[in-house]
Amino acid sequence: MDEGQGALTQLKAYLAQNRLPERARLPSERVLCEALGVSRGELRKSLAILEAEGAIWRHVGKGTFLGARPVQELSTVGGIADLTNPREVMRARLLLEPLLAGEAALNASSANLEEMDRCLVGARRVESWRHYENWDNRLHRAVAEAAGNTVLLALFDLLNAVRRAVVWGRLRPKPERPPDDHHSFADHEAVVAAIRERDVVGAAEAMRAHLDNVERNLTAVRPAA
Amino acid sequence: MDEGQGALTQLKAYLAQNRLPERARLPSERVLCEALGVSRGELRKSLAILEAEGAIWRHVGKGTFLGARPVQELSTVGGIADLTNPREVMRARLLLEPLLAGEAALNASSANLEEMDRCLVGARRVESWRHYENWDNRLHRAVAEAAGNTVLLALFDLLNAVRRAVVWGRLRPKPERPPDDHHSFADHEAVVAAIRERDVVGAAEAMRAHLDNVERNLTAVRPAA
DNA sequence: ACCCTAACCAATTTCGAATTGGTGGGGCAA
DNA sequence: TTGCCCCACCAATTCGAAATTGGTTAGGGT
Numbered sequence: 332m333d334e335g336q337g338a339l340t341q342l343k344a345y346l347a348q349n350r351l352p353e354r355a356r357l358p359s360e361r362v363l364c365e366a367l368g369v370s371r372g373e374l375r376k377s378l379a380i381l382e383a384e385g386a387i388w389r390h391v392g393k394g395t396f397l398g399a400r401p402v403q404e405l406s407t408v409g410g411i412a413d414l415t416n417p418r419e420v421m422r423a424r425l426l427l428e429p430l431l432a433g434e435a436a437l438n439a440s441s442a443n444l445e446e447m448d449r450c451l452v453g454a455r456r457v458e459s460w461r462h463y464e465n466w467d468n469r470l471h472r473a474v475a476e477a478a479g480n481t482v483l484l485a486l487f488d489l490l491n492a493v494r495r496a497v498v499w500g501r502l503r504p505k506p507e508r509p510p511d512d513h514h515s516f517a518d519h520e521a522v523v524a525a526i527r528e529r530d531v532v533g534a535a536e537a538m539r540a541h542l543d544n545v546e547r548n549l550t551a552v553r554p555a556a
Numbered sequence: 557m558d559e560g561q562g563a564l565t566q567l568k569a570y571l572a573q574n575r576l577p578e579r580a581r582l583p584s585e586r587v588l589c590e591a592l593g594v595s596r597g598e599l600r601k602s603l604a605i606l607e608a609e610g611a612i613w614r615h616v617g618k619g620t621f622l623g624a625r626p627v628q629e630l631s632t633v634g635g636i637a638d639l640t641n642p643r644e645v646m647r648a649r650l651l652l653e654p655l656l657a658g659e660a661a662l663n664a665s666s667a668n669l670e671e672m673d674r675c676l677v678g679a680r681r682v683e684s685w686r687h688y689e690n691w692d693n694r695l696h697r698a699v700a701e702a703a704g705n706t707v708l709l710a711l712f713d714l715l716n717a718v719r720r721a722v723v724w725g726r727l728r729p730k731p732e733r734p735p736d737d738h739h740s741f742a743d744h745e746a747v748v749a750a751i752r753e754r755d756v757v758g759a760a761e762a763m764r765a766h767l768d769n770v771e772r773n774l775t776a777v778r779p780a781a
Numbered sequence: 782a783c784c785c786t787a788a789c790c791a792a793t794t795t796c797g798a799a800t801t802g803g804t805g806g807g808g809c810a811a
Numbered sequence: 812t813t814g815c816c817c818c819a820c821c822a823a824t825t826c827g828a829a830a831t832t833g834g835t836t837a838g839g840g841t
Contacts (some may be wrong), residue, residue, distance in 0.1 A: 359832055370785055375834085391833045392793030415706040423707040426655050434651070449608055465610055465624055481640040482648040482718055486711045493707055584801055595816055600803085616802045617824025 338373035339380060346397075354398045357387075408489065412496035420494045421549070425542045427490060428471065431478045432522055432538035436531045438479035446473045447523045454509075455516065463509050470519055474538070477526065514544045563598035564605060571622075579623045582612075633714070637721035645719045646774070650767045652715060653696065657747055657763035659703035661756045668702035672748045679734075680741065688734050695744055699763070702751065739769045 345367060351357065358366065364374040378395060381387045388400035435443070450470035457463045468491070475487035509515070518541035525534035570592060576582065583591065589599040603620060606612045613625035660668070675695035682688040693716070700712035734740070743766035750759035 360834095361832080372784065372786090378833095389833060390793085391791065392831075394793095394832060411707060411710045419705045419707050422705055423711070426659070426708070427652075427711070430651050430655065453608075453610060462610075469610065469624075480644050480647055482636060482644050482715060483651070485636045485718075486648070486652070486715065489711060489714060490707060493710075585803095586801080597816065603802095614802060615824085616822065617800075619801060619824095 338367070338369040339377040341367045341369060342374065342377045342381070351397060354396060356394045356396050359394060408492040408496055411489075411493050415493065415497060417497055417549075420490070420497050421542075421546050423490055424494065425539065425546065427487065428474070428542060429535035429538040431475045431483060431487060432526065433531045433535035434478035434480060434483065435474050436526045436529050436534040439477035439526050440479075443473060443477035444523070444527055447477070447526070451516075451519055451523060454519065458508055460508060467515065467519075470523075474522065474526070514548070515541065518544060563592070563594040564602040566592045566594060567599065567602045567606070576622055579621055579626075581619045581621050584619060633717040633721050636714075636718045640718065640722060642722050642774075645715070645722050646767075646771050648715055649719065650764065650771065652712065653699070653767060654760035654764040656700045656703045656708060656712060657751065658756045658760035659705060659708065660699050661751045661754050661759040663704035664702035664751050665704075668698060669748070669752055671698045672702070672751070676741075676744055676748060679744065683733050685732070685734060692740065692744075695748075699747065699751070739773070740766065743769060 342363075345363075346357075357363065360371055360374055360378070364371040367374065378387065378389065382389060385399060387395055387397055389395045447470060450466050450473055454463055454466035454470070457466060472487070472491070475484050478484065518537070521537040522534060522541060525537045567588075570588075571582075582588065585596055585599055585603070589596045592599065603612065603614065607614060610624060612620055612622055614620045672695060675691050675698055679688055679691035679695065682691060697712070697716070700709050703709065743762070746762040747759060747766060750762045
C-alpha cells in the first residue's frame with residue numbers, strides 16, 4: 332500500500348543496520364539506490380525527508396552526510412575589527428604576547444633565534460619608518476612561531492590581522508626613520524636575549540615592558556618642539 | 557673581484573629594469589638564472605640575501621614573490637584543526653584561559669557573575685555528560701565574556717571551535733552523569749569566587765588549576781613533570 | 782497521474798603530470 | 812683543500828583532465 336514509504340523504510344533499516352560513525356558519509360545515490368533495490372527517484376524522496384528532519388545533509392559534488400550541516404566560519408578579521416577598538420587590541424597584545432614570549436623561551440629552536448637576530452639587525456638598518464614596522468612585525472611573529480604551538484600562532488595571527496585592520500589609516504606623520512635610541516631596539520633585544528637564555532619569566536616580562544612602552548608612545552602627548 | 561656579488565648585482569638590475577607590480581611573482585629559478593646568465597647556485601645565494609632582507613619571499617611549489625610573506629590566512633577552524641593536535645590545544649587553553657579569568661576579575665559586571673552562577677547551578681543539576689558539557693562550555697565562555705574584551709573573546713571562541721573540531725568524534729565511555737564530587741564543580745566555583753572577589757591572581761590560578769585537572773583527567777598516564 | 786530511466790548540469794573530488802624551491806653528490810678547476 | 816657548476820632527486824604545490832556527486836529535466840511506459 333504505502334509503496335512510497337517503502338524506500339524510506341529500507342533506507343532507515345540500512346542506516347540502523349550499518350552502524351555508521353558520526354558525520355559519516357554514506358554511499359552515493361546511484362550506489363545506494365541499487366543496493367536498496369529502489370529507484371533513484373524514490374531514494375531521493377526519502378533522503379529529502381531525512382534532510383528535512385535534520386538527520387542528514389547533502390551537497391553537490393561532496394555527497395550525503397549524517398548529522399547537522401557544518402556551520403560556516405563566523406570569526407572573520409573584518410567582523411572583529413568592526414566591533415572592537417585600538418584600546419582593546421592593545422590590551423589583548425599586552426596579555427597574549429608576553430605569554431607567547433614565555434613559551435618561546437621554552438621551545439625556541441636555534442633557527443627561531445636566528446630569525447629573531449635577522450629581525451634585530453634588519454630593524455637597525457632601515458631607512459624609513461615603514462620598513463622598520465615590517466621588521467617589527469616580523470620579529471613579533473618570529474617570537475610567536477618560536478612558541479611552537481600551532482593554535483597559539485593562529486591566535487596571534489588573528490590578533491595581528493585585527494590590529495592592522497583597526498589601525499588602518501591612522502598613520503601619524505613621523506620622522507623619516509626611527510632614532511637610534513628608540514626604545515624598541517633595546518626592548519626587542521632584551522626579549523630575544525631572555526628567550527635565548529631560556530628565561531621564561533624574563534622573556535614574558537621583557538615583552539610586557541616593551542608593549543607597555545609601545546602603549547605609552549601611542550598615548551603620549553606630543554611635546555611642544 | 558666580487559664575482560660572488562655579480563649575480564646579486566644582475567638580479568637587482570633585473571628587478572629595477574622590469575617594473576614589477578607589488579607582490580608580483582618573478583620567474584622560476586631555472587628560468588631566471590638562464591636569463592641572467594648566472595648559475596642557479598649563484599642566483600640562489602642572491603635570492604637568499606634578498607629574502608633575508610625581506611625584499612622577497614619564497615615557497616616550495618609556489619615560487620618567489622616580491623614583498624613580505626603574506627599572513628597565514630588559515631584562521632579557519634578547519635584549517636587550524638588539521639594542523640594541530642589535542643596536546644597543543646590543551647596547552648593553548650592552559651595559557652589563555654587563566655589570562656581571561658584574570659581579566660574577568662578586573663572587569664566582570666554583576667550580570668556576568670549572575671550568568672556564571674546560572675552555569676554553576678545548571679551544571680550541578682544535569683543528568684547526562686552531554687548536558688554537563690553544555691554548561692561547562694557556557695561557563696568558560698561566560699568568563700571570557702566577563703573579560704570585557706571583544707578581541708580576547710574572539711580568540712577564545714576560535715580556540716574553542718578548534719578544540720571541538722580536534723576532539724570531534726572522540727568516544728568517551730563514562731558514567732551517565734558526572735559524580736557529585738567531580739573536580740570541576742569545586743574548580744569552577746573557585747574560579748567564579750575569585751572573580752567575584754576581584755582577585756586577579758587568584759582567578760588566574762584557579763583557572764589554571766582547573767585546566768590542570770582537566771588535562772590530568774584526559775591523559776590516562778600522567779606526564780612526567 | 783505516477784514512476785522509472787536516461788541523459789545532462791554544475792559543483793566537487795581525485796589523480797597524475799608538470800612546476801617550483803630546496804638539497805645532496807659527483808666532477809672540475811683554481 | 813676550496814669553491815663552483817651541473818645534474819639528479821625530493822617534497823610541496825599547481826594545474827588540468829577525468830571521474831564522481833547531488834540536482835534537474837525530458838521521454839516513455841504503466
